[in-house]
Each structure stands twice: as C-alpha cells, then as structure tokens.
Amino acid sequence: MSIAAIIIQIVLALGFLMFGASKLGSKQMVDEFTRYGMPQWFRVITGLLEIAGAALLVAGIWNDRLVVFGGWLLVVIMVGAVITHLRIKDPVSKIGMPVILIILTLVVLLIK
Numbered sequence: 035m036s037i038a039a040i041i042i043q044i045v046l047a048l049g050f051l052m053f054g055a056s057k058l059g060s061k062q063m064v065d066e067f068t069r070y071g072m073p074q075w076f077r078v079i080t081g082l083l084e085i086a087g088a089a090l091l092v093a094g095i096w097n098d099r100l101v102v103f104g105g106w107l108l109v110v111i112m113v114g115a116v117i118t119h120l121r122i123k124d125p126v127s128k129i130g131m132p133v134i135l136i137i138l139t140l141v142v143l144l145i146k
C-alpha cells in the first residue's frame with residue numbers, strides 16, 4: 035500500500051467524519067435538507083453512512099477489502115449529492131466539493 039493512498043484515506047476520513055457529524059444536528063444541515071426537499075430522517079441516515087464510510091477508510095489502512103467497501107459507499111453518497119445539487123439548480127460552487135470528494139475517493143480505490 036502506498037503512503038499517498040494512506041494520506042488521502044486519512045484526509046478523506048477526517049472530512050467525511052466532519053461532514054457526517056454535521057448532518058447529525060447542525061442547523062445549517064437541517065435547513066439544507068429542507069431546501070433539498072428531503073426528510074430529516076434521510077439527513078441523519080446520510081450522516082451516519084458518511085461516518086461509517088470514514089471508519090471503513092481508516093480500517094482500510096490495514097484491510098484493503100474495507101477501504102473498497104467504504105470507498106464505494108462514499109462515492110455513491112457523493113454522486114447522490116451531485117445529483118441533488120443539480121436537481122435543485124444550485125450554483126456550480128455547491129457541486130465542487132462532492133466532485134472533489136468523488137475524485138479523491140476514486141484515486142484511493144485505484145491505488146489500492
């Protein structure tokens with residue numbers, strides 16, 4: 035396993051841990067999911083899945099199968115985020131972060 039993959043995994047894991055935790059109670063995320071037209075239970079599930087994906091990325095440092103599962107989970111979540119932003123006609127600036135996260139996660143999966 036390359037050092038680059040481990041560094042990207044850790045950075046992604048910290049980011050997804052932060053993003054996932056914010057979905058569990060941040061007023062901003064409550065308002066965002068309302069704006070998206072999505073139920074609040076979906077916000078909580080999304081946050082929990084992002085935290086689980088982050089944990090799998092970290093565990094994947096020692097077990098390649100876990101990073102593959104966690105990586106694909108996070109890619110699917112971020113593709114959903116991009117679709118959601120496009121559906122509600124958000125500006126491109128709102129789509130940038132999910133696209134960057136998709137690319138970085140795919141890089142980790144390709145390096146593995």
